[in-house]
Amino acid sequence: MISIFIVDDHPMVVEGLKSVIEKLQGHQVSGVAYNAVDAIDLLTDVKVDVLLLDINLPDVSGIDLCKKVHKEFPAIKILGISTFSDRSYISRMIENGALGYLIKSASQEEIAEAISSVIQGKLYMSLKMEHFLRPLSITPDEHLPVLTKREKEVLQYIAEGLTNNQIAAQLFISPSTVDTHRKNMITKLNAKNTAALIRIAIEYHLLG
């Protein structure tokens, strides 16, 4: 009997997953939690083989919870759940111990397949999602772009519509420096210009 634990703050999603899983032979839902704190508490008490973990939780981010669970309960196989828009998060969850992810539009078959994959220790990728990630982007070296602290600050102001001069005044640095940061970010994120930079940054959740 495979025990599955669900963490998601949307009761609807939890219900849906539960009803799908309980139709599967040899699977049972051993518990659910609607937030990270409850999840950690409950995981110490019940036997869990597979953890279905939503990426957007009310208290802690799914990424952090993923990390924590992976560290404290290394035997538990983690499957991320998310919507389409969370591409960048997913890679991060995989970097933090998840064995795969499911999109919320997954079919019953996909859910079953995902669970049996991770039980065997295999990586599972939701098919519809795969072509959204660049091929083999699961390799740890190819990852999402990293902006420095200062760059993020500058980015924030750019997104608000400030010019280099105005940002410089805010940060008490030279406009040239702001310009350098802007140019570096455009290069890092492979953007054609500032407008595209903002779009890409938002896609990657780089903007507060």
Added chain:
Amino acid sequence: MISIFIVDDHPMVVEGLKSVIEKLQGHQVSGVAYNAVDAIDLLTDVKVDVLLLDINLPDVSGIDLCKKVHKEFPAIKILGISTFSDRSYISRMIENGALGYLIKSASQEEIAEAISSVIQGKLYMSLKMEHFLRPLSITPDEHLPVLTKREKEVLQYIAEGLTNNQIAAQLFISPSTVDTHRKNMITKLNAKNTAALIRIAIEYHLLG
């Protein structure tokens, strides 16, 4: 017996809603659809009192479907379903005939209450959401900016990083025209420049 029809492209959400509704006395799920086209087809055949309609559909936007259903089946009470992030869409759905909305994290009680509210023709607002909308923002005069079809096209290209000249070449129009569209959008969305335009447009879900 109240007949409920569910439109959502996430099977999990559909399952969850279904299982919640079927626990309620005097309610039945008379059908489900995973996209707008199927929804319209099926609605002509079955008796439907309340339509639970997701805002993000794969083919048409929930807004458009809402409009269409409200026009063609005025007797059907429409309840929008969404996640937190879709604030702006919700107001638009209400402008287009929806009687309320539910967030996906709604409890069984809230779902039941929402359905009975709209059956009585009352507006239902998911409590957790209410304070996210500015008070009384349901009034039809206070609304989110509307971009024209052409403007959205131009916006799309801007977000990809094309310049006025490049966009003009794509659309077979003059660069001046593209520039005019850009300026108009900046004015409409009250943005300081193009970078801010992109951010605001994404916030308002104006970008595909």
Added chain:
DNA sequence: TTGAATCTCCCCTAAAAAGGGGATTTTTAG
């Protein structure tokens, strides 16, 4: 302590966008 990353700053020129203005045609909805 040494090298890499980050942050800082400057030069140059060309291109693009911003901020005004006005104006015509085409579409669309009443």
Added chain:
DNA sequence: CTAAAAATCCCCTTTTTAGGGGAGATTCAA
């Protein structure tokens, strides 16, 4: 049919960004 909305196009000047280049100072981990 007609008025409003949308789409088209142009002028002007100034500001900002893009695309190159180089380079010193600091911070931080190996």
